[in-house]
Amino acid sequence: MRALILNCTLKKSPERSNTQRLADVVAASLSEKGVAVESIRVVDQRIEPGVQTDMGDDWTGIHRKLLESEILVVASPTWLGMPSSVAHRVLERMDAMLSETDDEDRPVAYNRVAGVVVTGNEDGAHHVINEICGGLNEVGYTIPGQAWTYWNSGPGPGPDYTETDHGHEFSERTAATMAKNLVAVATALAKQPIPA
Template sequence: MRALILNCTLKKSPADSNTQKLADVVGAELGKHGVEVESVRVADLRVEPGVETDMGDDWTAVHEKLLAAEILVVASPTWLGRPSSVAQRVLERMDAMISETGDDDRPVAYDRVAGVVVTGNEDGAHHVISEITGALNDIGYTIPGQAWTYWNMGPGPGPDYSDTDHGHEWSEKTAATMASNLLAVATALAKQPIPA
């Protein structure tokens, strides 16, 4: 089984990404169960605005990775209480998948599961989770129960995930549950696919 993490930080490599650090906890948990995990930092790629798969940019390669993975994790920082602009662009490009079908005439996102990782030194994580999971569900992904984890400092500005140990134990425990739930539902769908 394969998992793809799309890190939607605004920072390009090699800048430190707090979002990647928490997403890596989910990836490590999946890896313990034999899942092959790949992480892509979308800000490092040329992804044009639009709602098509092939626009002559780097998205086509990301799309291929999406189709090769049974598990998707969208990882986003919180900015102004909302998903990052990179996460929004990812969802807009994934919109094309709604009308894409495989050889079996079923939507290409069927039998795939998705979850969300959110970080930020401000609140708004549940709003970000709701926006991203709602869009992924529209595209055709199955969202298991508690398929998310997040970290924040509460209201107002403050230190980043990397700057403090505050809340890490809870976020990492929730990440382990998220990974387990994603794998359980992905395994169930592999055995009993969603009908066309």
């Protein structure tokens, strides 16, 4: 089983990404369950705006990896209580998958599962989770129960995830549950796929 993590931080490599640090907790839990995990920092790629798969940029390679993976994790920071602009761009490009079908004429995202990781030193994590999960579900991904983890420092400005231990126990516990639920539902779909 394969998992792809799309880190939608605004920070280019090698800058430290709080979102990557929490996504890495999910990746470790998935790896413990035998899942091969790959992580891509989307902002390091050239992704044009649009709603097509092939626009002559780096999205084509990401799209191929989406189709090679049973599990997708979209990781986003919270900005103004919303997903990052990079996360929005990912969802816009995934819109093309609505018209792409597999060998049995099902949408290509069917029989794949997805979850969300959110960080931010401000509130809004549940809104970000709902926004991203809604888009992924519309494309065709199955969203298991509690397929998310998040961290924030509470209302108002404050330290980042990597600058404090506050709340890490909750975030790490929900990350492990998220990984378990993603693998369980992906396994179930592999055994009994959604029919055409």
